[in-house]
Amino acid sequence: MKIALVSFEYPPETGGGGIGTYVENAARMLTKRGHHVEVFAGGEDVSKEVTPSGARINRAECLDQETFSEAVLSHFARRHEEVGFDVVEGPEYRAEASRIREKFPELPLVVKLHTASCVLREVNVHQHLTWWDKARFLLGGIVRGRVPSPPWVYDPTTDPERDHALEADVVAAPSRSIGRIMADWWGLDSEKIRCFPLPFEADDSFLNVDPDTDTQRVTFVGRLEMRKGVLDLARAIPRVLNQYPGAHFRFIGRALNHPKTGENIRSMMERELRDHRASVEFTGPVPYEQIPGYLADTDICAFPSLYESFGFVCLEAMAAARGVVGSSAGGMSEILEDGTYGRVVTPGRPAALAEAVVDLLSHPEERKRLGRAARRRVQQEFSFDAVAPQQEACYEATIERHKSRNVESSRPSPE
DSSP states (O other): OEEEEEOSOOTTTSOOSHHHHHHHHHHHHHHHTTOEEEEEEOBSOOSOOBOTTSOEEEEOSBOOGGGHHHHTHHHHHHHHHHHOOSEEEEETGGGTTHHHHHHOTTSOEEEEOSOOHHHHHHHHTGGGOOHHHHHHHHHHHHHHTOOOOOTTSOOGGGOHHHHHHHHOSEEEESSHHHHHHHHHHHTOOGGGEEEOOOOOOOOHHHHTSOSOOOOOEEEEESOBSGGGTHHHHHHHHHHHHHHOTTOEEEEESOBOBOTTTOOBHHHHHHHHTGGGGGGEEEEEOOOGGGHHHHHHTOSEEEEOOSOBSSOHHHHHHHHTTOEEEEESSBHHHHHHHHHHSSEEEOTTOHHHHHHHHHHHHHOHHHHHHHHHHHHHHHHHHSSHHHHHHHHHHHHHHHHHHHHHHHHHHHSOOOO
């Protein structure tokens, strides 16, 4: 197949997020299977035509994600005229392939679910609004003589990401959770949703980490932001230290600002943990190739996200045979299957999070057993060999559904 992957994010220039990581993995996987794959991404360096995966990279000379869907159109049009793509895939986030869909409606389209803007707003902002925040907004509107629609009330009819998903021939979901949520929020036809995991080919640097560690270190990897649940982890730390004074906590990743107060979240965490500074380390962002080394010095990884549609960092920790405590909200719970490959806790409950961490610290042999089982699962169920047939079947179904839709639309209407 001739496959076009559309994504503003693509490393190294515009990478760093889960979408870019997925597209890089998918390009490698599909090229390895013999498909012609081209990536259409944002960035400035247009000198490179081939990625390390062997897929062709087409950068749109665009560093503004909001204008990417328009900027990429001419690049795609030139390549499509030459190549003749069989199928196009883009993320639901920012509807990045929407202009391509408008210009080339004859092309089969897959919209890949990652985390839609409406979900991000709900998790990062709206669910943290107090009744006073909402009352103040409404009172302000009354004083001004006009009460606008409350921003915490989602209106799907004005959402371009929903429109893009409705236009797609197939919507691909990396977890059952995100598929169910978006089917409910957007009114998607369940028959056009296909659920299969994102591909992850574990590097030897992860697979060679010794499962039999005893460091009493708990590590978080990812952006320090509200959605990742790091404030809950900060509140759990004193509870863990009360029972395990020798435990250490490490946070790896850059800090964002609190969506409501604007304060840097790392600063908030340091203030909350000022009495435990000797037990907490903030590294800031580190190069990806250093992550296995940090995991080798770790017993437990904690990822208490408020919501996560999938979770590459969870797979990395599992590949390194770490004990993992993950969130029940989203795809991570499906990856870990509580008690089978790790522990799962409800987000927003620091006490339950602390209890799960303490349980793994108290039972090192169980932690190591879970780590070994997790490593096997990553290799068997999330590898390129495991996921590629599912992704190929998704594209084939997309092409067939598109043909069927065209046949249906071409039939004359009854008199």
